[in-house]
Amino acid sequence: xxxxxxxxxxxxxxxxxxxxxxxxxxxxxxxxxxxxxxxxxxxxxxxxxxxxxxxxxxxxxxxxxxxxxxxxxxxxxxxxxxxxxxxxxxxxxxxxxxxxxxxxxxxxxxxxxxxxxxxxxxxxxxxxxxxxxxxxxxxxxxxxxxxxxxxxxxxxxxxxxxxxxxxxxxxxxxxxxxxxxxxxxxxxxxxxxxxxxxxxxxxxxxxxxxxxxxxxxxxxxxxxxxxxxxxxxxxxxxxxxxxxxxxxxxxxxxxxxxxxxxxxxxxxxxxxxxxxxxxxxxxxxxxxxxxxxxxxxxxxxxxxxxxxxxxxxxxxxxxxxxxxxxxxxxxxxxxxxxxxxxxxxxxxxxxxxxxxxxxxxxxxxxxxxxxxxxxxxxxxxxxxxxxxxxxxxxxxxxxxxxxxxxxxxxxxxxxxxxxxxxxxxxxxxxxxxxxxxxxxxxxxxxxxxxxxxxxxxxxxxxxxxxxxxxxxxxxxxxxxxxxxxxxxxxxxxxxxxxxxxxxxxxxxxxxxxxxxxxxxxxxxxxxxxxxxxxxxxxxxxxxxxxxxxxxxxxxxxxxxxxxxxxxxxxxxxxxxxxxxxx
Amino acid sequence: xxxxxxxxxxxxxxxxxxxxxxxxxxxxxxxxxxxxxxxxxxxxxxxxxxxxxxxxxxxxxxxxxxxxxxxxxxxxxxxxxxxxxxxxxxxx
Numbered sequence: 001x002x003x004x005x006x007x008x009x010x011x012x013x014x015x016x017x018x019x020x021x022x023x024x025x026x027x028x029x030x031x032x033x034x035x036x037x038x039x040x041x042x043x044x045x046x047x048x049x050x051x052x053x054x055x056x057x058x059x060x061x062x063x064x065x066x067x068x069x070x071x072x073x074x075x076x077x078x079x080x081x082x083x084x085x086x087x088x089x090x091x092x093x094x095x096x097x098x099x100x101x102x103x104x105x106x107x108x109x110x111x112x113x114x115x116x117x118x119x120x121x122x123x124x125x126x127x128x129x130x131x132x133x134x135x136x137x138x139x140x141x142x143x144x145x146x147x148x149x150x151x152x153x154x155x156x157x158x159x160x161x162x163x164x165x166x167x168x169x170x171x172x173x174x175x176x177x178x179x180x181x182x183x184x185x186x187x188x189x190x191x192x193x194x195x196x197x198x199x200x201x202x203x204x205x206x207x208x209x210x211x212x213x214x215x216x217x218x219x220x221x222x223x224x225x226x227x228x229x230x231x232x233x234x235x236x237x238x239x240x241x242x243x244x245x246x247x248x249x250x251x252x253x254x255x256x257x258x259x260x261x262x263x264x265x266x267x268x269x270x271x272x273x274x275x276x277x278x279x280x281x282x283x284x285x286x287x288x289x290x291x292x293x294x295x296x297x298x299x300x301x302x303x304x305x306x307x308x309x310x311x312x313x314x315x316x317x318x319x320x321x322x323x324x325x326x327x328x329x330x331x332x333x334x335x336x337x338x339x340x341x342x343x344x345x346x347x348x349x350x351x352x353x354x355x356x357x358x359x360x361x362x363x364x365x366x367x368x369x370x371x372x373x374x375x376x377x378x379x380x381x382x383x384x385x386x387x388x389x390x391x392x393x394x395x396x397x398x399x400x401x402x403x404x405x406x407x408x409x410x411x412x413x414x415x416x417x418x419x420x421x422x423x424x425x426x427x428x429x430x431x432x433x434x435x436x437x438x439x440x441x442x443x444x445x446x447x448x449x450x451x452x453x454x455x456x457x458x459x460x461x462x463x464x465x466x467x468x469x470x471x472x473x474x475x476x477x478x479x480x481x482x483x484x485x486x487x488x489x490x491x492x493x494x495x496x497x498x499x500x501x502x503x504x505x506x507x508x509x510x511x512x513x514x515x516x517x518x519x520x521x522x523x524x525x526x527x528x529x530x531x532x533x534x535x536x537x538x539x540x541x542x543x544x545x546x547x548x549x550x551x552x553x554x555x556x557x558x559x560x561x562x563x564x565x566x567x568x569x570x571x572x573x574x575x576x577x578x579x580x581x582x
Numbered sequence: 583x584x585x586x587x588x589x590x591x592x593x594x595x596x597x598x599x600x601x602x603x604x605x606x607x608x609x610x611x612x613x614x615x616x617x618x619x620x621x622x623x624x625x626x627x628x629x630x631x632x633x634x635x636x637x638x639x640x641x642x643x644x645x646x647x648x649x650x651x652x653x654x655x656x657x658x659x660x661x662x663x664x665x666x667x668x669x670x671x672x673x674x
Contacts, residue, residue: 070628084632234644483663555665560669
């Protein structure tokens, strides 16, 4: 650059810039104000309005998805499914979005949903509604066909439905779930927590078209419900239900119940009641059908109670099975104790075999009311059997302090004390399990519970031997015999209390027994309520059902026979031969 | 001069890293999508398994088999009197 020539522009720039001082101030103030405005706006949005704006943003893009947990399967002890949830579709409509449906499509829809056109029109009538169910819980195939009609405003929604393959034969044990999928009865209700599992969730960002762009938080995976393995054996359950239903018909009875227990573990292998209902179709569901009679109903056990006072006295060593008793009628105060088929004298074994009221009351009188009360309590009477069912009854065993002598006598043959069928069946575990009372279990046990000792093992053995005579020639329940096995047990016939008086024509027929009696595997208790076909003795009405259920169950379990089974026919007993006390 | 060279190398490195981040992000999204698909399939198969179990136990229901055995094949459950039990020691 030479100094000789200077271009005019450079020269011009070299001149000092002169601005009016006022102008500078104005511009600075203006810029400052704008900056301030921006800053305060930013602060306002970031601090004051932050929550609101964040919410608005989240509402547009952030979504929390519910990850549904599957309800657990209920299976029997061999893994056969008894309750399974499976997805079904519900068809719904949004009348507000609907234009009149062409008649042809409406007819097709009505045919698919098996619903009259008029009913459909009624559902579409309210044009303000945005949601109305057309039909809930239909098969996915049918739902597909409905959607194929392409009626605008008609859509489907996935739901879960619980299916019960065992149907009516097991409905009282399992119960059922409501439309919302929550348990409402039976084990579905009491094991709700375990079966339901836990829903998971997932928080995501979704773009305008609904695609998931990003996971915002840690995915909380759903925890599916656990599989509940019951102690029930489906094969035995079916047998029990079938035989009970047959006995109900044969005896024209009002109701009935069966409990099958594993004699060594206390597991419930079958529990059936009639009348029953189909849990898959509960359109007709009367309270009578819903009653889980074996657990809820209390009744006076009658003669099935007699082995208990006998075991108590035998255990104390005061008598032996061959001790003789005078069994002629006698009176306690104003009340007479007598047998309808009197024997002048009987041994203890005879008292059990012939079911003598006189004998058992005399045996019971060898103990104080307090001792007898304690023994009954120890055998589980008057106490909750802890079956885990809603509404289970504990039975009634009044406090010993209020007992009169006649009451102690009647309690020895099962009047004045009430029990439920499961309670009674459970009490018999003291005879089958070496004197220990086993807790009931509706779930399969990995290991048997030792139980609580009530009587000595040798007393239990003597009781078993005595109870075998009940099903032998001369006993009250020959019809409870099972070919090839020794069967021990006790029949019972109790008059029903109607309005505070014992009715002459309303009875409960009972039989509780175990087999093979030399080494018991099963306890079966059968109750027939109000048999109306002319016979009412427990050995007659409940004995045959007991025999069929026991025989079938022993065969299913492959239990080896403990008695000769050389196919000699058991003599057919005339029903009139069977004598039993009521 | 050597400093400029180093800068160039680092720049190249950064570009390389950036590209690999982009690629691996893409791969991870794709794999995630596949995972989603497989999990969906798993759920579907689970559902189908449940339905098949249900179907099996419906067709295998004791009542149904008994009915069909009695009606179609004229079979009978033997009564207790018609059963022989054979033990290892022979008929008792």
